[in-house]
Amino acid sequence: MTSVVGMLPKPFLVHWAARMAAETAVSSLAAVASIAERDPDGAVDYVRNSHLRYTKIRAKVGSDAHDMFERMIRLEEIDRVHPDLEPYRKGFAEFLTVVRPELVRAEDIAWSDTHEYAGSFDAILRVWLGEDGKPTPDHSGTPHLLIVDWKTSKSTYPDVALQLSAYANADRIIAADGTSEPMPEFDGAAVLHITGEDWAFKPVRIDSEVFGVFLTLRRVFEWDRVISKTVIGRAIAQSARRLVTGTQRRA
Template sequence: MGAVRTIQRGGSRFYLDPDRPEIKLPGVTSIISMLPKPFLMYWAAKLTAELAVDSLPFVAQMAERDRQGAVDYLKGASRRYTKIRADIGSKAHDLFERMIRGEFVGRVHPDLEPYRVLFADFLAKVNPELVRAEDCAWSDRYGYAGSFDAILRIWLDDERRPTPDRSGTPVLLMVDWKTSAATYPEVALQMAAYANADLIISPDGSRESMPDFDGAAVLHITPEGWALKPVRIDADVFDLFLVLRKVFVWDRETSKTVIGKALAASTAALVTGTQRRAG
């Protein structure tokens, strides 16, 4: 018995069953990537245009020496920005996990200090009980897997506000940390998938049934502040995730089988009289 491993295939992440390595399931985020996001094209174009305008002399000098290098520099603008944000997000997630487990973190990098202060404020004002963190949600029934951030128990008063003294009604929540500029609707698909998985697989490979949840929430935390927001994970949301699961199969498998070999085709390109005379 061992930990769940992941591999990358065709730009998608797959999770390998630790007991049955021949079984690999697509990751939740890879499935959700099937959702159309036309705004990304305009965002990437805007980022590239801004970089070109803001660094015009530098780009012009680069283009004189290496035109392709200048092209690559500009077209990589969105990729570099995404990587920087992803690196900060990963480090912040690691920080949150250590803090919610009660570890003393001490001094952190200046870029992470706002996240440390604000996450400590969240812990003080909500006082959640950590049930699980950074484990794998696994679904043999529907064929997917993914790593969730946390399962927390919090206590709410009659107005559905957290009671840090734990005097209210306990509720079990699937929780996700987000450090992006905003919270986006796709988080509901992500959390509905985790909450409706069959099993939780721990780092040591042990398995237990996924519990029944009272709901879900996203902790949106940026250097400016934090907010704990409820998230819908009902049947309608999960059904849409399952539609995307089918689209994933179409994109990765079925679409490659639907067009067969040509039944007939031309044997040579037509050469006109004009072309022959020119030769």
């Protein structure tokens, strides 16, 4: 599923990677110059791969945070965490207090037999909402079944809607033990966006229009991985091959 959503064009990433490289070159000018004296290609690679190092670090923080969130929402006692994770722990703990969601499922597989895709979702939650659409932590509001994703990225990006709509429209859920059951009907979707400074719980559209875009990307994915490799045949006419002499063959 991540690969399908990855079919979206992201031209801004080119400019972001270029800026990361430029910032590294400027902020580490002496280090880059020192490397270049001994290994010019190594210096180029050090600057060029700045965005990859940043992405790797952020991915590690995100992965560790997701693991912690699952433990917390399953009511596992969390004593001490790495200082880098502490702001995320506090934010998630506050979310649990303010919203008081009920965990239905977590970290299972959404599987679509109909459209041939699969992906692991973060959580299915039951959340009680008042008439104003805001959570009622005392559960006095109306219960809503939501498909939910945790995000620790810098911002909340629109493609989370494609991701959540794909989960919600899958045919079934496959648990860790291999058992399967139909995907339930959802009242909606939401993303919990947590950074090192704050958190926000936001509703996300997962209607037919959004899911239709995901299915279009699914076709683009099929084109990229399968169909594109079948569309050009062998040449039925081409330029004459350059003569290879006997002397060249013996050499």
